[in-house]
Amino acid sequence: MVEDWRADRIESARQGKNPTVIARLPEAFAVMGDVQWLPGYCVLLVDRPDVDGLTDLDPEGRRAFLASMATLGEAVESACRAADSGFVASTSTFWETPMSFCTLTCGPDIPGSHPID
Numbered sequence: 034m035v036e037d038w039r040a041d042r043i044e045s046a047r048q049g050k051n052p053t054v055i056a057r058l059p060e061a062f063a064v065m066g067d068v069q070w071l072p073g074y075c076v077l078l079v080d081r082p083d084v085d086g087l088t089d090l091d092p093e094g095r096r097a098f099l100a101s102m103a104t105l106g107e108a109v110e111s112a113c114r115a116a117d118s119g120f121v122a123s124t125s126t127f128w129e130t131p132m133s134f135c136t137l138t139c140g141p142d143i144p145g146s147h148p149i150d
Contacts, residue, residue, distance in 0.1 A: 039067075043078055056108075058101035060094055063108075073109045077102050 038045035038052065045051040046062040053064040055075065066074035079098060084090055090098060113120045 043080060043082070046078065047080070056105075058104060059097040060090070061098055061101045063101070063105045073113050075105055075109055077105055 038050050042051055042053075042064070043062065046054050046057075046064070051062070051064065053067065055063040055065060057063075057080075058077070061080055062078045064076050064078060066076055068074075077098070079090070081090070081094070084094075087095060087098065110120070
């Protein structure tokens with residue numbers, strides 16, 4: 034059992050004890066960023082303990098993970114557009130880690146990086 038869900042984010046997600054989990058997607062867990070630097074900041078965590086980066090996935094796993102990233106991005110974008118017609122999207126990806134970051138903001142301008150109150 035995971036005592037502190039932050040100690041092993043993926044295992045705690047598998048056990049249903051990670052409060053940041055939004056959805057289970059193929060090859061991944063969609064989670065809210067711990068700190069909302071921008072509204073809608075989400076992270077896609079690979080659900081494979083043997084994977085340290087995108088290139089560690091076989092081609093089928095990569096396709097599934099990237100499709101999940103697109104699904105997450107579309108969902109966050111849709112929610113932000115519904116909340117704010119001035120929505121601006123910004124997406125960053127980091128392939129050298131076992132996660133991909135999809136960052137979206139629900140404002141007319143992309144603000145500087147700071148926690149949201």
